[in-house]
Amino acid sequence: MADTSDMYLYLGLALASLLVVLLATRRRSRRSSSAAAALRLPPGPWQLPVIGSLHHVMKGRLPPHQAMRDLARRHGPVMMLRLGEVPTLVVSSRDAAREVMRTHDAAFATRPLSATMRVVSNGGRDIAFAPHGAYWRHLRKVAVVELLSARRVLSFRSIREEEVAAMLRAVASASAASAAATVDLQAAMSALVSDSTARAVMGDRCKDRDVFLRAVDRAGELAAGLNTADLWPSSWLAGRLSGAVREAEKCRATLFGVLDGIIQDHLEKTGSGCDGGASTGEDIIDVLLRIQKEGGLQFPLDMDAVKSVVIDVFSGGSETSATTLGWAIAELIRNPKVMAKVTAEVRQAFAASGTVSESALGELRYLHLVIRETLRLHPPLPLLLPRECQEPCRVLGYDVPRGTQVLVNAWALGRDEKYWGGSPEEFRPDRFGEDEATATVDFKGTDFEFLPFGAGRRICPGMTFGLANVELPLASLLFHFDWEAPGMADPTEFDMTEAFSITARRKGNLLLRPVLCVPVPGV
Template sequence: MAQDLQYSYHHCLLLAAILVLPLLLVKLRRHGSGRETNLPPGPWPLPLIGSMHLLVGVLPHLAMRDLARRLGAPLMLLRLGELRVVVASSAAAARAVMRTHDAALATRPLTATIRALTRRDGLGVVFAPQGEHWRQLRKLCVNEILSARRVRSFRGSREAEAAALVASIASLSSSSEPVNISSLLTTYVTDTAVRAVAGDRMRDRDAFLECVDEGIKVSAGFTLADLFPSSRLARALSGMARRAELQGVKMSGIMDDVLEEHRVRRSATGAGDEEEDIVDVLLRLQTDGGLHVPLETGTIRAVINDLLGAGSETSATTLHWAMAELMRDPKKLRRAQDEVRGAFAGDSRVREEALPELRYLQLVIKETLRLHPAVPLLVPRECQEPCRILGYDVPVGTMVLVNAWAIGRDVERWGKDAEEFRPERFEEAGNCAVDFKGTDFELVPFGAGRRICPGIALGVAVMELALASLLFHFDWELPGGAAPHELDMTEAFGITTRRKSDLWLHATVRVPLPSL
């Protein structure tokens, strides 16, 4: 993936040279008027490409954090081709973006790639611009498909998938060979998300996972058409839009199979409210009507795609990092295991209703989200009306990014050990009340304001159950006698903060497994 993405950036730079003269004239006409005299500071832009060269071959959230530090600018302006991108890199800047000016910045920029990716089905809740369509979908998520009651109703399927995860690890570890925990956790999260959405494991799970992978590659970074939206030549030379469109068609086909199975089942047997999965809810609302905006089949496909893609990728990424961080510190690993085994002493499995008792486990997840937010730059916003943020002008049409990764590692807020994994920090005065649900802007892995992720409760439930089960049933060791500090913690290049390499561990059963 890294090679593909780095090639894409270099490709953009090379092709940009072909467009220099006509696009430079456009750039000068648009940005040379001098009217906006108090724009946020930023690095000196090169002609045409702006600051693109500063992001080539490096992790964008890391490069942006370092640029902001160098400039002393918690709010920074980057020029990327024709795009103006404002980056918020402090809690104060994030508060201004997601609370003070939330209404003006609550829409999504529709790049050429996103338009191509969503061309067949339209927009779900993630990428929909602010408007009645988005408000309707947001209301459905909060009140119906991701409500607290609905999330509780999926507890049985989560526990069944956790038991299957434990059984798979035990079976694979019996050969004394290391186990690919990353792969197994991805399977667990995907199957759990699918059962919540569709009521059963997906028949085409492998094809779905390939689609999610491809979607991440397609969405990562900016294509030539994204960077130079006014240029027909840029659109013609960029092949990513076509790749994105094909990806959207493939995912729609998978979603069509899921919808057809549900329609056949509902027409044959009906479905009571207590037995409804998320697809059932959406199909019922489509049939019953009464919504301000009609719930078309394409919209249903788009919402399902959002729920499965975003939910499975973010939760799996967080679990990978949580296990890796615990393996790097045996003392923290033992403390977490002691807590879980003490809470469930005499039981044969972890019970979800008792998870609120596991205070340290919750701190482990919170600290993982601080250091490794699954979407480090959050989902982009776009300025709809002129704003003044931290004293700077943000013009209409500007893309706005919140660097949640940089904010979570801000030394001024978190101290000199901000780069260290230390769950105990949330037991200390000043930190114990900090949470990730959108009110504390120094910790915003799920965003905040109108565009906060509506699936927090479901994602946290999936993560807590899996992590508690792994700690309860198994003792863990790194393969080959490797020392904890030798574990590779490199991030992969992409829109999410995946680990670059899979996590392989030796597992030894300590608590007998329940029978499936």
């Protein structure tokens, strides 16, 4: 999503441009209302002609997932909105999420393809937005078995360790240059995760990384859906006046253009017999090209499908991990006692070796509680990815018409006092280790109050890949450095403002002063 000012610009444009279709919209609404009279639809806030519920969702400066949480407190955990002309069910309770993602999982297993998302996903040729059906099942099997399996993720360990070591050396050099030096740790971690992911996906760092990342970021903003083409899909005028689809086409062209050269390099190496042969040495593009070459698939992978899957894995593996790392460090700065406890654990575990080893990260119990608590308060995709109702069904006794877009508010679920006690906004990792009610709650899709990766058929297949990009960098940064927020007497004042995008990243920079405590090898 764009900045708040951009949202109001879109809304103003929509109001100005869509008045000419108001009468037609109202006629359709009357027909829809008469058809819905026999249904028990979920409650929701009052609506305006043309814009529907947008004025509620875009009220003030709150991100949409926060505004939707506040609306749900007044209208209930199963709430019907109309975003422009798109009927949207918002689910904000554990029981409702269970019905959507388990009881009626098959009915809600497809993805809506808005005008911009249709462009960004190349017509649903990727894993995340492919419509539910045989093609998606085929792609998901490829992802789970070949691309993102535990064995494949483990094969990329040396890449992660090399990239983390390079980042640590850069931070140590900045610290040695001046005792007062600060580093933008968010930028450093984003570059680290992007380079690690690029090497795992493409075999090497991407020479056009910044161009590629800008296109990925902009595509994510457009895909959030707050533009006239997506809000009024039946209006030819809205589509014509919106620049979002044209921007999405430019983003896709940029991404495909970068990948064309990388894939061509892979094909040339394979043709010359320089591919190495061993499956453990394959990057993800190698795997996809091998599967394509072997053939015999029900749905052969053409080059556009290969590129769509590569973009999927890259954006999912880098953006969500970098977002989680940023929130984890920010929460630790705001909570010095938690910072001291997790730092002590890491340093005790690796004091003898002088460096963090990924193979021993499983011993760091409290570090994993910190990551879990970060994901509870700051799920990278606060509304997950949208689903669409494929057949009429009922959720908590309310009728959900076919074609309704469904949003599960994972952010609201993770902060609901019904599930997390009297202080759900507090960053307290021990709630997963000591509190009887929450100690066993996990994020693997069976506990519906905690859904950072989703659940059911559309649960994120890259969970292991993403977590690997969080655990080693976080442990290494805590092992070698103490971290200070310069000029801040009260850590609770640390800025935690969210940016508007499809992911809920921190809005500001993460300017911190590193204090070297354990020497970094090679510096």
